[in-house]
Amino acid sequence: LILFQENQLTVVAQCSGNKPCDLEKIAVADCATIPVSVIRSVERTQETLVFDDAVSEPSFSTDPYIQHHQTRSLLCMPILQQRQLIGILYLENNLSTGVFTRDRLQVLKLLVAQAAISLENARFCEQLKDYTKTLERKVEAQAQALKQEIAERQQTEAALRQSEANYRNLLQTANSVIIRYDPQGRIHYINDYGVKLLGYEEHQILGRTLFETIIPDIEISGRDVKPMVHDLLRNPQAYPQGEGENLCRDGRRVWMAWSNQAIFNGQGEVVEILSVGNDTTQRRQAEEALQRSEAKFRNIFANSQVGIYRTRINDGLILDANQRFADLFGFDSPQEMIGIEHTTGYWVNLSDRQQGIEVMKRDGEVRSYEAQMRKRDGTVFWGLFSSYLNAADDYIEGVLADISDRKQAEVALQDSEAELRSLFSAIPDPLCIINAEGRLLCTIKGTSSYGEECTGKTLHQLFAKEQADEFLDYIQQSVRTQQVLTVEYSDWIAGREVWFSARIAPIRHEQVIWLARDITLQKQAEAASILEERNRMAREIHDTLAQAFTGILAQVGAANQVLTDDVEATQAHLDLIKELARTGLTEARRSVVALRPQLLEEGSLQSALHRLVTQIRAAANDTTLYYEVKGTAYTLSTEVESNLLRIGQEALTNAIRHAHADEIRVELVYDRNQFCLRVKDNGQGFGVGSIPSSKGFGLLGMSERAERIGAQLTIRSQPGQGTEMIVTIDRE
Structure with a gap:
């Protein structure tokens, strides 16, 4: 708890766990047990800060206290009185995240609002006590002065008048409603706070009765308070204190806690009644919210689908339990178990209970603890416990769920996994699972490049950068498009190049199954086929085009020899050259067409x-x-x-x-x-x-x-x- 004292924020109380509260006052700047940056932020903004996991909050990631203590759930709430910061409430929980839920935050806000009123009232009472002591000293001094010198009467009267003015000023500025009225209920005086709270101007309320102004015809709860107020006017001594609804000028209703004092004349007759009231609306709202919250949590406790229990540490006596807990052990109602049954008789292995207690003694709690339990009729089931130990009050409190179906499913899943592994083992091709970041998660059947020992490594650790980048691109494309890809690649294994055809199929969680098949023989066959086709084309060209062009050259030589001697022979040679050229051109075109796309x-x-x-x-x-x-x-x-x-x-x-x-x-x-x-x-x-x-x-x-x-x-x-x-x- 941090309050403004002497114009600075001061830590006035610190509490942790079951330890006594430390009431030593420490300036915030000198306190090492709080995150100062968080306190200063709330002081500056006057707004509540709630962190589900403070150590992960970027805005305060450099705060040394948060980083050192690894603070989890954090709440820092300003305490405001009439929009003025009077203090700060700081809460933290280093065990769990998300502790300060919306419902708890609403309850804390109501409690802090009531605390602000209480702190202000306490401060007012302290000021009033100090003023009373001061007034008593002044009266005593003035009495002595009157006895010593009558001439000082005027000075004493002036001091008394000033004292009365101070008293009136104190009443006017008090954070309580102060009202004075006669036995008929007619209001003679009301201070400024009362005027503001009830929404009246002073002239609108003075001279009017309580029934005409602040007393409602009937409370929202249905209670008629008028008879009680009439009795108060007749006999104020019988009602020194009271609480009820009061009506504001705009129709609002506020709850007020009143202290009443009768004022008598010299004959002992009641001439006026002085009432001092504090606004308890927020406190009432907080109480109602707490009641609703308690009812809600009681309903959750009664109707929860998990067993909730409280047992004694030493012998396991059931101190409290809900209906679901009774159902789990075969009882019709919790009343058949509470204060009667001991859980020690329902553990299949009592050593499991002792082991859980040892963990709770060491860590304070145990989470997701699995053990076999026995029902009332002897049926065995698997239970999942989450409990904490309160050694001071000698009890264990926690929840229990029946996970028998889950355990059966786990066994079935393990059997299914074994079957799948056997099935995958029968597949002759390498098979592995890789995530979108290129990490090898599982190798069901590998190669020399990626065996089971490579599980957990990345593609860049297994292959050259260019090939790893290419593989990663394939994987991310398959994950992004959710389509199966087929790619071919080669790898050097045992000094020889091996070709693979890989099927990359996306599965859940941005992972793929990579199934690779050795196609080296197929590639070699293709290469041999291509070579054979090239040889065939070479032979065909040799047998067609080459032969035609050779014949053309021979005919050209012959034509040159007879060109001048025999014109007819020359023409015959030229015709043959032309025919050979046409035949070669035809064969060339046929070869080109054969290679055409x-x-x-x-x-x-x-x-x-x-x-x-x-x-x-x-x-x-x-x-x-x-x-x-x-x-x-x-x-x-x-x-x-x-x-x-x-x-x-x-x-x-x-x-x-x-x-x-x-x-x-x-x-x-x-x-x-x-x-x-x-x-x-x-x-x-x-x-x-x-x-x-x-x-x-x-x-x-x-x-x-x-x-x-x-x-x-x-x-x-x-x-x-x-x-x-x-x-x-x-x-x-």
Whole structure:
């Protein structure tokens, strides 16, 4: 508790646990047992600070007290009286987070409001006592002066008048309602505080009766207080104190605690009644809130779906329990157990109870403690305890839940996990689970690159940076799109290159299953097939084009020999050369057609790109593709269309695979003298000049193809601003 004393905040009381309160007064700046920065913040803002976990609160992360003591739940509340800060209440709990709930905070606010009134009343009483002592000393001095010298009477009278003025001023400024009225209830005097509290102007209440102003016809509770007030006016000595509702001018009702004193004349008759009242509305509201809170928690206790209990430490005698606790042990009601049954007879293994008590003696509490219990009929069930020990009062208090179903589910889950592991063990391919950060969580079947000993490591610890980055990109793409990816990669194992085809499937908690299959033999077969096809083409070219060109050369030599001698023979040779040349050209065209892209076999560049966009649109569900043709389409040469198709295909692949674009636009523009292919995406973009050569094969291939057909390639891109690729070529 911190109060303003001598114009500074002073700690006047400190309490912790069951220890006696320390009432030593310490200035806040010199106190090492509170977070000074929090106190100063509340002093400055006059607003309540509540932290569920103070050590994690960034605003006060540098406070040495909070960091040293690892403060958890924290409450710092200003104590205000008429909007003036008179003190601060500081509470903390270093055991649990979120202690100061909304309901508790409301109750504390009501209690602090009542405390503010009590502190102010105590201060007023202390001032009144001091003033009374001072007044008594003055009266004594004045009496002595009267006895000694009658001439000083005027001075004494002046002092008395000043004293009366001071007394009146004290009454006027007091934080209590002071009212004086006659035996008929007519009000003769009311101080300023009373006028403000009740909402009257002084002339609106003086001369009127209590019944016309502040006494309601009937209280909200239904009690009629008028008979009691009439009896008070007749016999004030019988009502030295009382409490009731009073009516304000605007219709509000306030609860007041009154102290009444009769004023008699010289004949002993009651001429006036002096009443001093304190506003207890907030206290009453706090009491009602406490009653509602108690009723609510009592209802929660009675109807909770977990067993709540209190037992004696030494023998386990049940001191209190709710209905659910009785149900767990097979009793019809808690009354059959409270004060009768001992829990020691319901533990399957009594040593479990003793072990739990030892933990509570050491730590003060035990959480999520599992043990087997026995019902009244002998049925065994699994219980989950959370309890704390109060050694001073010799009891254990806690909650108990039946977790038998959960334990059965755990056994079933373990059996299921064993079955799944057996199933996965039968899979010949490497299988592991990786999270979105690239950490290997579980290896069901590994390779030399990632076995069970690699669990917990990251991809960057297992692979080279470039390959780890590529793998991490695949994983994050699968997690983001929630789609299965299939990728191929190679790894050097035992001195040889091994190729894998990996299926990356997203699962819960931003994790993926990585299933890799060795496709080295398949890759070798493909390479052998490609080599065989190249050899076949070489033989075919040798047997067709080479033979034709060899024949042409021979005929040219023969023609040279007979050119001047035999015109007819020369013409025959020239005709044969022409035929051989046509045959070679036909074979050359047939070879080119055999190597032509499949998409171009069934139509023009326009239709081939349209089919390509359609295929990608069907595969990339999270990407929107737009395809547009401007102008009247015309046919370009086979080589030009083939290279343009490959350039467009590479641009689309880059937008999907590397730029992670969700919108791509493909545009073909057929102008009269020029053709233009444009592919634009809204992906992550890149610095055109910042791509290393090791990662720029696609861009290099596009540039070489454009140069091969005499086209101009333009690439525009910036990080975060997407990419635009434009190819223009003159129409032949």
